[in-house]
Amino acid sequence: MKSRRTFLKIAAGMAAFVIPWTVLPGAWGQKLGSLLGIPSSSIEFASGEGTVWVPSTKAISRKAIEDVQYLSHANLEGRRAGTAGETKALVYLEEQFKALLLESFSADNYWQLFSIPSMKEKMIDGRALFRPDETDTLRVPAANILAGITGNNPEQTLILSAHFDHLGIYNGEVYPGANDNASGVGCILQVMRQLVKEAQDGFAPKINIAVAFWSAEEMGFLGSKYFVQNPLIPLSEIIAVINADTVANGAVGEYILWSASESSQTLIETMKEAGRVNGAVLEHVSGGSHHSDEISFTGTGIPAVTILGKEWLVNNHTTEDKISAVNEEKLEMTCNIIYRAIKSLAY
Numbered sequence: 001m002k003s004r005r006t007f008l009k010i011a012a013g014m015a016a017f018v019i020p021w022t023v024l025p026g027a028w029g030q031k032l033g034s035l036l037g038i039p040s041s042s043i044e045f046a047s048g049e050g051t052v053w054v055p056s057t058k059a060i061s062r063k064a065i066e067d068v069q070y071l072s073h074a075n076l077e078g079r080r081a082g083t084a085g086e087t088k089a090l091v092y093l094e095e096q097f098k099a100l101l102l103e104s105f106s107a108d109n110y111w112q113l114f115s116i117p118s119m120k121e122k123m124i125d126g127r128a129l130f131r132p133d134e135t136d137t138l139r140v141p142a143a144n145i146l147a148g149i150t151g152n153n154p155e156q157t158l159i160l161s162a163h164f165d166h167l168g169i170y171n172g173e174v175y176p177g178a179n180d181n182a183s184g185v186g187c188i189l190q191v192m193r194q195l196v197k198e199a200q201d202g203f204a205p206k207i208n209i210a211v212a213f214w215s216a217e218e219m220g221f222l223g224s225k226y227f228v229q230n231p232l233i234p235l236s237e238i239i240a241v242i243n244a245d246t247v248a249n250g251a252v253g254e255y256i257l258w259s260a261s262e263s264s265q266t267l268i269e270t271m272k273e274a275g276r277v278n279g280a281v282l283e284h285v286s287g288g289s290h291h292s293d294e295i296s297f298t299g300t301g302i303p304a305v306t307i308l309g310k311e312w313l314v315n316n317h318t319t320e321d322k323i324s325a326v327n328e329e330k331l332e333m334t335c336n337i338i339y340r341a342i343k344s345l346a347y
Helices: 002-022 027-035 057-061 064-071 074-079 084-099 178-200 222-229 262-277 293-297 328-346
Strands: 047-049 052-054 111-117 119-124 127-132 139-149 153-163 168-170 173-175 207-214 238-244 254-258 281-284 304-309
Touching: 057 178, 064 074, 064 084, 064 178, 064 328, 074 084, 074 168, 074 173, 084 139, 111 222, 139 178, 139 222, 153 178, 153 222, 153 328, 178 207, 178 238, 178 328, 207 222, 207 328, 222 293, 238 262, 238 293, 238 328, 254 262, 262 281, 262 304, 262 328, 293 304, 304 328
Parallel strands: 153 207, 153 238, 238 304, 254 281
Antiparallel strands: 047 052, 111 139, 119 127, 139 207, 168 173, 254 304
């Protein structure tokens, strides 16, 4: 019985690796999405004459709330790292990058593959959390996804980031992860769409602007840690990291900032000023035992900060974190704050 179970786990692990990275991407993945009832991404790809190609109006005008609706749909099964649900999210994000003509950092491939250990789910203070399963040595594939806009100085890069994974299915229930962290992903995508439009109109940034969507944040910031250890962008060229996590609940103008890096003070002030301009208050606080992917950049000398809604813990890591809990007005304000900060740092 034990040998049979081991065989099945190995077979499942191989299938998890082969299917997501050889079959799902591209048109086949889109067809699968329609069969499973996943909401349409409504993307039109770039068009043009000769060698001049531009993103479509529909691709540029897509809003953050549409991304949140898509990523938190039940058919993505909570986007747990290393599952088919995460792969569906990756395919969706890849479509957005392609539609915006964003540049890749690795051999014309947006994905950065890595592996993650098996995890056990635990309920702690009413929140579902992951802990490594020390009894299981099977590792499964996961992936970050990165792209960017080239600036006039290609030797400096500002990273905008958010984790796109969530908890998946636990005790038979889907954890949608609308606020945590489809909201952060949606905001970064909406800001990038605006920057792409401006670049198309001739307003290029002074430096590169990269977008990074991290996997396996819920399992201990594994995706961002992997990037820091295996950077697709030289760490010495990264001037700052603005990370968005759980940004769309609570009072519209109330946010907090997390940063454990001593080099982040100027970045923190830039974010606070971007908040003031938009009628919001961003308070720099200690997360205590809580962190997001900004923590992975501690010790690198790279300023890194995470913006969150002040009431981010409400319904966090529960089945109630669904689209109805997302405040669309706050989602838009978050986009405006991040956009303003980018303008100060990269234009």
